Amino acid sequence: MKAGLTLAAVTLLGLAACVDNPPQALPQLDAPYYRCRVQPVVDARCSMLACHGDVRRPFHSFTRNRMRLVGSNEQRNLPLSAEELELNMKSALGFVDPAQPDESWLLLKPLDADAGGYYHRGKEIFQAGDVFLDDEDPDYVTIRGWIAGETEDPACVFAGTEGAQ
Amino acid sequence: MGRAACGLLALLAFGVARPVGAENRVASNLSLYSDDDHTDVITSVTRVSGDPWSGGTLEASYLIDIISSASIDVVSSATDRFDEKRQAIGVGGRHDFGGKTLSLNYGYSHEPDYDGHGVGASFDMELAERNATLGLSYALEISKIGRSADPTFSRDLLTHAIDVKGSQILTPWLLADFGYSLGIQDGYTAKPYRYARIGAVVPGDDGLTGVSAVPEQHPDFRMRHALYGGLKAHLGAEHAVESRYRLYLDSWGLNGHTVELLGHLGWTRSFGARLRYRFYWQNAANFWQFQYDEPREFMTRDRELSPLSAHMVGLKVFGRIEDFWVFEALQLTAKFDGFRYSYRDFPLLPHRMGFVMESGVEVVF
Numbered sequence A: 001m002k003a004g005l006t007l008a009a010v011t012l013l014g015l016a017a018c019v020d021n022p023p024q025a026l027p028q029l030d031a032p033y034y035r036c037r038v039q040p041v042v043d044a045r046c047s048m049l050a051c052h053g054d055v056r057r058p059f060h061s062f063t064r065n066r067m068r069l070v071g072s073n074e075q076r077n078l079p080l081s082a083e084e085l086e087l088n089m090k091s092a093l094g095f096v097d098p099a100q101p102d103e104s105w106l107l108l109k110p111l112d113a114d115a116g117g118y119y120h121r122g123k124e125i126f127q128a129g130d131v132f133l134d135d136e137d138p139d140y141v142t143i144r145g146w147i148a149g150e151t152e153d154p155a156c157v158f159a160g161t162e163g164a165q
Numbered sequence B: 001m002g003r004a005a006c007g008l009l010a011l012l013a014f015g016v017a018r019p020v021g022a023e024n025r026v027a028s029n030l031s032l033y034s035d036d037d038h039t040d041v042i043t044s045v046t047r048v049s050g051d052p053w054s055g056g057t058l059e060a061s062y063l064i065d066i067i068s069s070a071s072i073d074v075v076s077s078a079t080d081r082f083d084e085k086r087q088a089i090g091v092g093g094r095h096d097f098g099g100k101t102l103s104l105n106y107g108y109s110h111e112p113d114y115d116g117h118g119v120g121a122s123f124d125m126e127l128a129e130r131n132a133t134l135g136l137s138y139a140l141e142i143s144k145i146g147r148s149a150d151p152t153f154s155r156d157l158l159t160h161a162i163d164v165k166g167s168q169i170l171t172p173w174l175l176a177d178f179g180y181s182l183g184i185q186d187g188y189t190a191k192p193y194r195y196a197r198i199g200a201v202v203p204g205d206d207g208l209t210g211v212s213a214v215p216e217q218h219p220d221f222r223m224r225h226a227l228y229g230g231l232k233a234h235l236g237a238e239h240a241v242e243s244r245y246r247l248y249l250d251s252w253g254l255n256g257h258t259v260e261l262l263g264h265l266g267w268t269r270s271f272g273a274r275l276r277y278r279f280y281w282q283n284a285a286n287f288w289q290f291q292y293d294e295p296r297e298f299m300t301r302d303r304e305l306s307p308l309s310a311h312m313v314g315l316k317v318f319g320r321i322e323d324f325w326v327f328e329a330l331q332l333t334a335k336f337d338g339f340r341y342s343y344r345d346f347p348l349l350p351h352r353m354g355f356v357m358e359s360g361v362e363v364v365f
Helices: A002-014 A031-045 A083-092 A121-126 A137-145 B001-016
Strands: B024-035 B037-051 B056-069 B082-096 B100-113 B114-127 B133-145 B150-171 B176-187 B195-198 B213-215 B221-235 B239-250 B256-266 B269-284 B308-322 B329-342 B350-362
Touching: A031 A083, A031 A137, A083 B213, B024 B329
Parallel strands: none
Antiparallel strands: B024 B037, B024 B350, B037 B056, B056 B082, B082 B100, B100 B114, B114 B133, B133 B150, B150 B176, B176 B221, B195 B213, B221 B239, B239 B256, B256 B269, B269 B308, B308 B329, B329 B350
């Protein structure tokens, strides 16, 4: 009886395996391209305080005159810091798939469902269509270019990010 | 669906001719769940059963529950609160072949983001001059997981459950039971609303997010084992004490132990109570982390996969009145369970306390 119970316990322990869970590298995408071409799109179309300018959102972004990492109200309009830009890019990197750029959440969430995009609650809240009505929107094409590996001059400057290079 | 279910209930309860000695039953239960994580659930279940032929029983049930939640899972994704309704119907039948019983059942459950069909079969038999029983059951559930208000999201999940159980009378006053359950999940088991967090916490965010967030990703396959057993000692004709233990292991590295103690009190044959205390402890699934240092193939922030322990105490009282009005009997039950969960490594919700209150009425005719 005792031997049987021991055998059963050992068998069960043997059945309970573990999940192999190797680390995955974050996608290596071009930081200057993000700073000078993607960040302006996010500023203009995503990072309002009621939307992704809220740190509780899985995808969130710091933006001048909106959500800031540190500082007082009077400092809210200062250029984005290098740290804020880095955090913004890392937040975006969680939603990209460089191996299949068109399958990236960063593109499919704001793309209208009629054009093949995912459900996006922002469309319901504002009732004014989704961010990108189709995949020919120039801003959609810009973000897609970043995910697909396009690069920008490291010395590029975009208004509002001068202090963050 | 609600109207069809009501029609089926009425047919079973009143429209079936019954053999001598058979019983028909209609039961209704109403329960309220509430916890300090701002989640409330009201559940109503109606069941009818009848014995349309000798040895045979047919039954049907209809469940509806209404959930209102602003739990930390919801709030941490910047959603204020959600309200949801779930409905489920079940039909089943069994036949007693004289010491051997075969049962079949089917169920359907619907929520705005979930549809599930389940079928099951079980076979139970008495052995050793009714001193022992043996049972075998299998259930299959085919689920479609969606995302509320999102027609573009749909994932499949297949769940198999096999259960082997038995019981043995050891002495005239001592009964033992034991069993083994095997569960297999194949498909999407994550929550489409939940995100894993990567990187250091951003200052001022109260730990709600990290530098990056990615949709939760679980392995597509999970094998679950449970070994359980219990001893029930009768103290005189009406009272009993019972102790139970359950060991749980799965292929995600999660181990759990459940210990339960129960006291059954019968002041008369028709009025009694049950007291119970349950303790549960588990470690974490081996891919669970509250905050990941780097991206992993599998990532989750599901607190139910984190290390946790739980205490529960409960009281249930029940009474039966024979020859009540036009019925053969009326049975009433009331139940209260209070619980406290502790999530050791989940700082957003270190503890969760709550209760479940339930009342039930059943008529036999």
